[in-house]
Amino acid sequence: MIERGLLIVLSGPSGVGKGTVRKALFEQEDIKLQYSISATTRRPREGEVDGVDYFFKEREEFEHMIENKKLLEWAEYVGNYYGTPIDYVEETLASGKDVFLEIEVQGALQVKEAFPEGLFIFLAPPSLSELKSRIVNRGTETEDLINNRMRVAKEEIELMDAYDYVVENDKVENACARIQAIVTAEHCRRDRVSARYKRMLEVE
Ligand SMILES: Nc1nc2c(ncn2[C@@H]2O[C@H](COP(=O)(O)OP(=O)(O)O)[C@@H](O)[C@H]2O)c(=O)[nH]1
Ligand SMILES: Nc1ncnc2c1ncn2[C@@H]1O[C@H](COP(=O)(O)OP(=O)(O)O)[C@@H](O)[C@H]1O
Numbered sequence: 001m002i003e004r005g006l007l008i009v010l011s012g013p014s015g016v017g018k019g020t021v022r023k024a025l026f027e028q029e030d031i032k033l034q035y036s037i038s039a040t041t042r043r044p045r046e047g048e049v050d051g052v053d054y055f056f057k058e059r060e061e062f063e064h065m066i067e068n069k070k071l072l073e074w075a076e077y078v079g080n081y082y083g084t085p086i087d088y089v090e091e092t093l094a095s096g097k098d099v100f101l102e103i104e105v106q107g108a109l110q111v112k113e114a115f116p117e118g119l120f121i122f123l124a125p126p127s128l129s130e131l132k133s134r135i136v137n138r139g140t141e142t143e144d145l146i147n148n149r150m151r152v153a154k155e156e157i158e159l160m161d162a163y164d165y166v167v168e169n170d171k172v173e174n175a176c177a178r179i180q181a182i183v184t185a186e187h188c189r190r191d192r193v194s195a196r197y198k199r200m201l202e203v204e
Contacts, residue, residue: 002096003195007089007115008033008183009101011108012123013153014078015135017169021123022102025176033100033183034092039065042080055085073103073110078148082107098183105156112162119186121179122163126170128154 012018026035039055041062050056057065062081065071074083084101092099101111112120125131131153135146160166165182169175 002094005034005093005096005098006183006186006190007093007099007101007111007118009103009108009111009118009120010123010179011103011105011120011156011163012169013125013131013156014104014149015131015138015153016123016125017134017172017175018102018123020172021169021175021179022100024172025100025179028176028180033098036084036088036092036099036101038082038084038101038103039071040080040082042082057081072114073107075104075106075110077104077106078145078152084111105159109159109162119183120163120165121182122160122166123169123175124157124160124166126168 010018010022022035025031026033037051037053037055039057039062041057041059042054044050044053044056048054048056059081062074062083065083065085066074070086071083072086072089074081076082082104084103084107089099089101101108103111108120111118125134128150132146132150135141135149141149167175167178167182
C-alpha cells in the first residue's frame with residue numbers, strides 16, 4: 001500500500017513573498033515537493049508563461065471549472081478568480097508524493113475544510129510597513145490596487161491562528177529553511193517510518 005503524500009499549503013497576504021519563497025524553495029536540488037499550478041482569470045504579467053506560472057483562463061472557462069467541480073478550492077481575489085485544479089492534487093497525493101499549494105487565505109481555509117490533515121503554513125511579513133514597501137517595490141500594481149491589497153492583507157493576518165505554523169519571511173533563505181524544517185518534522189511526526197516498519201514486521 002502506498003502511503004498518501006502530504007498536502008502542504010503556504011498562504012499569507014499578497015506581497016509577503018509567497019511566490020519568491022516558493023520559487024527559491026523549488027530551486028533547491030533536494031526538494032521533493034510537487035507544485036500545483038493554479039488556474040486564474042488574471043492577465044499574465046510580463047514574463048509569466050501559461051502552464052508554468054498559472055493556467056490563464058477566461059472568466060467563462062473558469063466558471064465552467066467551478067460548475068464541473070474541477071477545483072479543490074477557488075476564490076475571487078481583488079477582481080480575479082484563482083483556483084486549484086483538483087485532479088492533479090488527488091492523483092499526486094495518491095501516488096505518495098507531497099503536493100505544495102501557494103494560495104491566498106480564503107482558499108487555504110477551504111482546503112482546510114476538505115483536507116484537515118493538510119499542513120498549513122502562514123507566511124508573515126516582518127511588519128505591515130515592510131509588507132507595503134514590498135508591494136510598492138514590486139511595481140506590478142496601481143495605487144488603488146496596492147491600497148486594496150493592504151486592506152485585504154490586514155484581514156488575512158487576523159486569520160493566522162487557523163494555521164499550524166507561522167513563518168516569518170524576513171530573509172527568503174531563512175523562510176525556505178524554516179519551511180523545509182517544518183515539512184521534515186511533519187513527516188517524522190506523522191509516523192511514516194514507523195508505519196513502514198510495522199508493515200515490515202507484519203510480513204516477517
Ligand atoms: N485561493 C487561491 N489563491 C491563489 C491561487 N493561486 C494563487 N493564489 C493567490 O492569489 C493571490 C494573487 O496572486 P497574484 O495575482 O499572482 O499576485 P501575487 O501572488 O501577489 O504576486 C496570491 O495571494 C496568490 O497566492 C489558487 O489556486 N487559489
Ligand atoms: N524576504 C524578503 N525580503 C525582501 N523582499 C522580499 C522578500 N521576499 C519577497 N520580497 C519581495 O517582495 C515583493 C513581493 O513578493 P512576492 O513573492 O511577489 O509576494 P506574494 O507572492 O506573496 O504576493 C517582491 O518584489 C519580492 O522580490
